Amino acid sequence: MRTDHGSDPGTGLVSAACAGDPQAVEGLVAQSLPLVYNIVGRALGGGQDVDDVVQETLLRVVRGLDRLENPSSYRSWMVAITVRQIRDWIRGRAQDRETREPVELAARFADPASDFASLTVLRLQLDSDRREVAEATRWLDEDQRELLSLWWLEETGELERAEVCEALGLSGKHTAVRVQRLKEQLDVARTVVRVLAARPACPELSELIQGWDAVPSPLWRKRIARHARGCAHCGARQERLVPVGRLLMGLPLVVPPAGLQQAVWATIAPVVPSAGGTEAGAPGSAGPRTRGAHAAGWAAARRRTPGRAGHARTVTAAVATATVVLGAFALVHYQGADRTAAAPAGAPTAGSAGTSAGTPTSLSPSPSPSAKKKRKEKKEKESKPSASAGTARASRAPGNEAAAPAADPVVSSPRKGVGVWSFPGMSDALSRSGAGWYYTWSTAHPGIAASGGADFVPMIWGAKSVTAQALSEAKAAGPYLLGFNEPDMSAQSNMTVDQALDLWPRLQSTGATLGSPAVAYGGDRAGGWLDRFMSGAKQRGYRVDFIALHWYGGDFRTEAAVEQLRGYLSAVYARYHKPIWLTEFALIDFSRGTRYPTDAEQAAFLTSATKMLAGLPYLKRYAWFGLGTDETGPGTTLFRSGSALTAEGRAFRSAL
Incomplete structure (x- = not known):
């Protein structure tokens, strides 16, 4: 009963x-x-x-x-x-x-x-x-x-x-x-x-x-x-x-994902009749009608509506702009949601010198993503690790600020994500970006309000991150867990293959769907770091559910860069035959210091690359590097100076 x-x-x-x-x-x-x-x-x-x-x-x-x-x-x-x-x-x-x-x-x-x-x-x-x-x-x-x-x-x-x-x-x-x-x-x-x-x-x-x-x-x-x-x-x-x-016995229903309510109604609304024969919710629509009067309205509504769920796919962009989510179907993305709320004025925030009880002081348990730049510019002052260095991957030359946010529609997709480090206005930027998911190179996301419907995906950054607290946070955060960050780089998690394999069972113990360590390069090479890790995992009976990869292109010609990225992903898939997440990518040339394309070139690449990625059945998610920064000048971020949308930011908002 x-x-x-x-x-x-x-x-x-x-x-x-x-x-x-x-x-x-x-x-x-x-x-x-x-x-x-x-x-x-x-x-x-x-x-x-x-x-x-x-x-x-x-x-x-x-x-x-x-x-x-x-x-x-x-x-x-x-x-x-x-x-x-x-x-x-x-x-x-x-x-x-x-x-x-x-x-x-x-x-x-x-x-x-x-x-x-x-x-x-x-x-x-x-x-x-x-x-x-x-x-x-x-x-x-x-x-x-x-x-x-x-x-x-x-x-x-x-x-x-x-x-x-x-x-x-x-x-x-x-x-x-x-x-x-x-x-x-x-x-x-x-x-x-x-x-x-x-x-x-x-x-x-x-x-x-x-x-x-x-x-x-x-x-x-x-x-x-x-x-x-x-x-x-x-x-x-x-x-x-x-x-x-x-x-x-007594288990509740699984809550539908945030946004499905609006998507369903956007599909159904055209078939709902109203007294004036207009669509439900349109001006002039009326309330209940008599049983005898409504038949013609239902028939008219059916005539003006597509016959298959293919209609639902055409409303994605419109649905993504909806701002009302019925509370009954809201999804709590992070257990203990009070931890994700924006900090009160004067309270310590991510990257600040102060701490709050049980809350990390930065978004990363190690040097910020800017440390990647060290592999080519070890002598640059900006590449020194810092507890508050959650800024861009490299320093930027002075430049003009981005234009004010455009009123272009935002395409929402659970596939597209973004890496987030600490900067003023990051929560607002995340909600405006259209990202379906994000990560912070950590198992926590302090200072980021859980708004905009983006899911948080935790990461165990390196050997010192494999702690009881981090594993507990990862287990509570959701169904996915990203493995070690660039273990093949001395400036990043810097781990041997055997060290990573010895720690892997502790990551498996979370029960999460587990991504491989994300190597900085050479994921397609026989005998490379990732290849040796995957072979060792198979020998030991360990589980690796998907491959995480990073890719940075030094060729700023859009067509050539997109083809190079496609070739790399294809080669990695051919080697491991597992789903792939591209968790960092952008155009940055590290061959002679650090060189960036113009914002227009970066935006053109982002638009073309995401269209290409949509056609790869094994590419399940991607994350752009990265959300934003308070620095000026050329770079890769979607937002600059806190809330100013860049050209690549507008391209990302429109990407699938």
Whole structure:
């Protein structure tokens, strides 16, 4: 039976929505979104298509409201539509795999933490047993995910068994048999998760998984489970499994991502009729209408609306400019959000001489990103490490200030990110940049208010950063963790391959989706630092989920620079066959001191490069170097003098 966690919109709201009241339709969509998002997310295992399927599902729900005869059956009807939409998507994906190689390639290299298991762990802050269940869902067969999405919500109290049966089109007895089989396979998958995470690792298991690419699959589930059943070391870990239903009981829904509410409404609004035949929310629109009067309005609205979720993709830029996010769907990106609030006047801030209890004094646990410049200009005064040196990578010659911020639209994308160091107005600049994520070369982000919807990604900078506090902060910050920063550079984390490998299990212990150490150069070279690290990680049975890379181009011709970047990324992918994050890139020539292109040249490169990156299925995220500085003159930053938008800043705001 559904508990108080269940959110039934009530027949009054449903009736008003069916009668064409735009406000009622919007309220109904808002109440339906979390349930639809959780069903779709878990059924599809997460990924970039979840939002599209959610939008298409709710669009079909709204389009069908005028044909819903019994408002009290709305929830069952909506869930059934959701399941049909999921099945349509799966069939379409199977056809695409047969006919379009690029789609198959993109699916193969899905973002490793875009799956719903990681989102569940992150957003619900699960304990160890519940975390194990969430991670075990990755190991289920694809045809079981649909049932999982519904049964999970039944166990958490959001759905009733009758609603599950109706959505599946099965009898109660048949549904019970399928659920029992699902539980059995889920327990097998929990054992697989448990033995893989065990420390010390089983030597025989480590040898067995030498050829495994770390991607959960039915074949490897069977192999690992078969080993666990016959292994004395691993067999004991199959005991004392808490019944999965007990673990799920009372869990809340996973919160939809910030911005999905606006994206859904932008997709749906054109099909919502109003009394004057205008779009919902337009001048002249009216309130509820009679049942007899609204049919023509629904039909007219449907005629002026695109028929597929492709419409949703065209509203991204418009949605990104929306400033109102319903509180019910706000996502807390950082556990303990009070730490991210802007400091009061007079309070110590990042990079200041003072400290507050438990708060680092700078955004980096080591010399700031400007230390990279040392590799070519060790004698320059500006490259000396400093606790407050969170400024630009190199000194800049005097120059004109950037023009006032333009009123151009901001394109929001979870793929595009930016490196952030301390400068006045950094929180405001971050929210204006359009970045979907950011990092600070640290596990903390003091002085940066969590605004603008950008997600924080922590980094373990170097050997001295591997502390209990840093690992705890990394675990709390989210599903991703970036590894060591330029360990191949003496001016950066300066680590040997063996030193990095010895510390790697401590980074793995966070449970995060883990990026490789980001080398400064040579990531594509056989026998290079990264190549030796990846070979050692494979030999030791360590997990590396994606490759992090840095790239700086000294050729300021746009076409040539973009092609050089493409070639480097392609070569790295060909060597490791793992998703790639480009976590630092820009045009800087280090061959003769430090030389920058003009802002116009930098902006042209940024625009062309990001278009190229959008076409690489294995390139999952990128981060420009960097957000801003209080210095003047040529450089690479998006903002200068605190809040002045540069030419490259305007290019970044428009980038995909």
